[in-house]
Amino acid sequence: MKKSISAIILIGLATIAVKSNATSMIDAPKTNLIDSAKKVVTDPVCKMKIKANASKTTIYNKVTYNFCSESCKQKFVAEPAKYVKK
Ligand SMILES: [Zn+2]
Numbered sequence: 001m002k003k004s005i006s007a008i009i010l011i012g013l014a015t016i017a018v019k020s021n022a023t024s025m026i027d028a029p030k031t032n033l034i035d036s037a038k039k040v041v042t043d044p045v046c047k048m049k050i051k052a053n054a055s056k057t058t059i060y061n062k063v064t065y066n067f068c069s070e071s072c073k074q075k076f077v078a079e080p081a082k083y084v085k086k
Pocket residue numbers: 043045046047048067068069072
């Protein structure tokens with residue numbers, strides 16, 4: 001009796017692990033798609049809310065950052081580490 005219960009728990013945990021892996025793999029590209037389409041994002045330099053699809057962008061460490069203007073983008077490009085939260 002005890003053995004079968006722990007087997008069920010193990011199977012349950014394995015299923016949860018597989019499910020959460022699969023979900024994160026499916027969710028990631030979807031989220032990126034929404035990000036670049038019509039999501040409102042924050043300019044990391046001046047903290048202004050801007051529409052992702054209407055903003056200036058740059059890619060740093062494989063992440064796309066959005067800016068309200070060319071001057072904010074230039075500030076970021078000059079010192080990206082200053083504006084990127086780790
Ligand atoms: Zn800005």
